Amino acid sequence: MPTPAQDAPIAPQPVISSRFAGGDEGYFTLVWRRFRRSVMGMIGLVLVVLMLVIAIFGDFFAPMDPNEANIGFAPPDSISFMNPDGSFSLRPEVYPIVETGEFDAVTFQPLTGPDLTNPTPLGFFVSGYSYKVLWLIPSNIHFFGAASPGHPFHLLGTDKFGRDILSRGIIGSRISLTIALVVVMLTTTVGTLVGISSGYLGGRIDAWTQRFVEFVLAFPQLPLYLALTTLIPITAPSNVFIAFVIGVMAVLGWAQLSREVRSKTLSLARIEYVRAAIAVGSGDFRIITRHILPNVLSHIIVAVTLAVPSVVLLESFLGFLGFAVKPPLISWGLMLQDTGSYSVIGSYPWILSPVVFVLITVFAFNALGDGLRDAIDPY
Incomplete structure (x- = not known):
């Protein structure tokens, strides 16, 4: 005869989704799920991806030939959706800056102003100067620019x-970005190998390695940067100069x-599974x-994402001083050389535009690094 306990219905057991239990998800999947919750981290990721795409396909996104000379220190062109007769236009137009034929009474430089009688319509995927996509495929199509080829316009002015x-x-x-990424790749590789080897092997190897690391850290970096970059001749090729700066x-x-990696390794070397691997005879390389x-x-x-902005700022500073990139190459630091005097900045403030590129890059990588740090840190 069945007992009351046997007659009672069996309550359904709750089903725990593997998504929340983490049973079917790997480590990087869990990190990505946590990273998506960070608004600033996602903004930084989008900006970093956009910057890399624009850098790779720079000629496609550049509306004008970067080496074409027009009017020196011309202010940014004005964009308008109004036709000269006052009617509204769906296609934006820019009014080019031209010389008025008059001269400044103090500097004796030619005065410029917008040519209201000759607007330049803008468009997307227009023809422009010739270039090679990925340095291989010839093309002359640009993402945006003047609808009629041969009409110069300058949204941020000219140098x-x-x-x-x-x-x-x-x-x-x-x-x-190339200098920043290559430098960070090299420093990350060397720093990781030295830190892990020093922390794991210990003993005299760790002691002597750390004395050498302290010797490197003891140098005042900025004077040493300037001293080392002056060793290469000015007549050296640009690629050699960049390689020397990167080195x-x-x-x-x-x-x-x-x-930092050594301190992490010292704590990990005492964990049980590392000691168990040593006990069963695993080699140092495998461990x-x-x-x-x-x-x-x-x-x-996280250290990589936070190191890129530092290198970008350092390259911009060295370029401003003339120790990073030489013409005909172009970098943000080299563009900032025009801002060397207060009189130039006061008269032509738009030449500070390269600072905006640096600020966006630093913000993007810092936001990405903060988001990754919050997503990776289990605490």
Whole structure:
């Protein structure tokens, strides 16, 4: 005869989704799910992706030839949706800046002003100067520009040689971001290898390695940057000069990351699964690559995203002083050389436009780094 307990209906058991239990999700999936909740992190990710795309396809996005000279120190063109007769137009138009035929009474420079009688209509996917997509495929199509080829316009004005600042800023992102990414890649690789090896092996190797790291960190970096960059002749090719600058930045930039990675390795080397791997006879290389490096990787990723803005700022500063990039190459720091005097800034404030490119880059990578740090840190 069944008992009352046997007659009672069986309550359904709650079903726990693997999405919340984490059973079917990997580590990077969980990090991505946490990262998506960060608004600033997502904004930084979108900006970083856009900057990389614009840097790779810079000629496509640049509306003007960055080396074409027009009117020196011309102010930004005015954009209007109104026709000269006062009617509304769906297609935006710019009024080019031309010389008025008069001269400034103090500086004796020719005065410029908008040509209201000759508006330039804008459009997307228009023809312009010729270039090669990815340095291989010839093309002359640009993302936006003057609907009629041969009509110059300058949305951010021109520099002292009459070259378009917007186009030079877009093309200059290649050099600035390339220097930053290559330097960070080199410093991350060297700093990670030195830090993990020093922290795991310990003993005299760790002691001597850390004394060398302290020796590198003891140098005042800015005077050393300036001293080392002056060793290369001015007549050297631009590629050689960039390689030398990258090498100087990389040699002086790996030490801090190695200290951080070493401290992480010292704590991980005492964890049970690392001791168990040592007990079963695993080699040092296997322990470092399979057990320690994956646990240090999260800190390295965040350090990379936060190191890129520092290198961009350093390159801009060295370029402003004339120690980073030489013409005919273009970088944001080199463009800022025109802002060397207060009189120029006061008369032509639009030449500070490259600062906006630097600010956007620093903000994007810092926001991305903060979002990754919050997503990766389990606490």
